[in-house]
Every structure is written in C-alpha cells, then in structure tokens.
Amino acid sequence: MTGTRAPLARRAPVAKIGAVLILSIAVLTSRDPLALGLVIGVSLLLSPFFGIAPWTLLRRAWPALLGAATVIFSLALFAADRSGDVLLHVGPLLITTTVLDNAVSLALRLIAVALPSVLVFSTTDPTDLADSLMQHAKAPPRFAIGALAAFRLVGLFSDEWRLIAMARRARGIDAGLNPIARLRTFASTAFTLLVSAIRRGTRLATAMDARGFDAGLPRSVARPMPFSRSDWLFLAAGTVLAAAVALITHR
Structure with a gap:
C-alpha cells in the first residue's frame, strides 16, 4: 500500500x-x-x-x-x-x-x-x-481553488529556499561555521522568501480574478466525488x- x-x-x-x-x-x-x-x-x-x-x-x-x-x-x-x-x-x-x-x-x-x-x-x-471542499463542505469555489493553489505552492517553498541560498553563496554571502552569521543569514533568507511568497500570492490572486473565480456565478464540477x-x-x-x-x- x-x-x-x-x-x-x-x-x-x-x-x-x-x-x-x-x-x-x-x-x-x-x-x-x-x-x-x-x-x-x-x-x-x-x-x-x-x-x-x-x-x-x-x-x-x-x-x-x-x-x-x-x-x-x-x-x-x-x-x-x-x-x-x-x-x-x-x-x-x-x-x-x-x-x-x-x-x-x-x-x-x-x-x-x-x-x-x-x-x-x-x-x-x-x-x-478542492473538489471535496466544494462538493462536501459546500465551500465557495474561490476559497476552494485558493486552497488548492496554496496547497500546491507549499511544496515550492523548499525549492525556492534552496535557490535563494545558492544565489547568496554565488554572490559570496556564506555564513560558514559562525553561529551568529548563520542566524543572520537565516533571518535574511526567510525575509526574502516571505517577500517572494507575497508577490507570488498577489499574482495568483490577480490571475484567479482574471479567470472569473470572483464572478459569483454557479460553477460546474468536473469530477463528482461521492x-x-x-x-x-x-x-x-x-x-x-x-x-x-x-x-x-x-x-
């Protein structure tokens, strides 16, 4: 299994x-x-x-x-x-x-x-x-699709964190074995990831609105889930x- x-x-x-x-x-x-x-x-x-x-x-x-x-x-x-x-x-x-x-x-x-x-x-x-939220919990499609997008984006955070760390090392920013420098690097990387997540979320919300997810119209279900x-x-x-x-x- x-x-x-x-x-x-x-x-x-x-x-x-x-x-x-x-x-x-x-x-x-x-x-x-x-x-x-x-x-x-x-x-x-x-x-x-x-x-x-x-x-x-x-x-x-x-x-x-x-x-x-x-x-x-x-x-x-x-x-x-x-x-x-x-x-x-x-x-x-x-x-x-x-x-x-x-x-x-x-x-x-x-x-x-x-x-x-x-x-x-x-x-x-x-x-x-997302399908279960809409069909079983009767959640609004905007919320359900937003949850779907957020769920999928969570897996990207680790990859983006790794890319940010690699980019910093390529520019010569490496904490080495210094614990204080490591803490500063961690805080800086976390802030960069936060800014990136906010920008990505804003673009995603705009794209969802452009595709009619905020229209308030009834939406059909592609995959019925009993x-x-x-x-x-x-x-x-x-x-x-x-x-x-x-x-x-x-x-």
Whole structure:
C-alpha cells in the first residue's frame, strides 16, 4: 500500500480533515499522558493504512518532535512551578515531578496533534481537496481553488529556499561555521522568501480574478466525488477516538 492507493488515504479529504479537527479539539483539552499516548500510538499503528511507514511518519513530523524536545528543555530550565518531589538538581537545573509532568504533557500534546495532521495532509491530493471542499463542505469555489493553489505552492517553498541560498553563496554571502552569521543569514533568507511568497500570492490572486473565480456565478464540477459510507465511518472513527481521549482525560 503506497500513496493514495492505501485504503485510508482514499477517504474524502473533508472526512479526513473533519476527523482530525474533532480529534485535535479533544487532544488540545487533554493533559493526560495515557490519552495523548493513545492518539500517538493509534497514529503510528494506522500509518501503514495511509501508505506511510511509521518511521517515515516520524521523519516527516520532525518539526513537531523538535518542538516537543524544546518544550521539555525550556520547562526544565524556566518553569515557574517547581513543586513536588525533586528528581534532579544539578546547578540551576531543578526538575521536580510537577515540572516533568507538565513538560511531558505539553510535549505529548504537540506530537498528538502533529502526527494525525501529517497523516492526513501528506496523503491528500490538492485537487481532491478542492473538489471535496466544494462538493462536501459546500465551500465557495474561490476559497476552494485558493486552497488548492496554496496547497500546491507549499511544496515550492523548499525549492525556492534552496535557490535563494545558492544565489547568496554565488554572490559570496556564506555564513560558514559562525553561529551568529548563520542566524543572520537565516533571518535574511526567510525575509526574502516571505517577500517572494507575497508577490507570488498577489499574482495568483490577480490571475484567479482574471479567470472569473470572483464572478459569483454557479460553477460546474468536473469530477463528482461521492461521500461514501466509508467516509462516514472514517469520520465516526475519529469522533470515537476523540471521545476515548475525553473519557480517559476525565476518568
């Protein structure tokens, strides 16, 4: 099972996004490690049915994993509430049971939100997303086509970042091993990418208006996409998992 041929990857994008939204609400209101661990475990267990290996899923979610590690490190150093039993005290580093509980809960919450989202969006075709938004969510065509364009442009950012970095090196602008210079180069490159994204978005909006996407007229659908029983079951499964998270949290 690979890509969009996997059984769960073929579900309607609105069903997948709806299930993730419901689940995310439950996760964001929970601090129970068992409930959050359940979501993480289910995500890893179901990832092959989305056509993604568990290790690949973790690799794609590396920003969330890095953020979770940063949360734990930051709370270990700067947490205001250090009540509870002392687990480790080395110089300024004081880790208590309360600090550890808060840090682990926040880190698990971040990962539990990220993994299902990565599963859904990495297995959703942009064109299918636009079709599903218009047919199932009854979204305006302007919004749906805009989401399609934005989805497709996201993949260009990494290529454009690489091109900007190569152009800077060709002009002799290289930070080398200096961490401060690297930080300045990163900020400058990010600002350049932001300006480029704004210009690209403006041109895209103008092109969409020129093609009549702002006319307000009814638009036909080239690819009818039924919302099948399997899609309803997927949405129900996400709701059940969210309910399980809530029950475990408030047990």
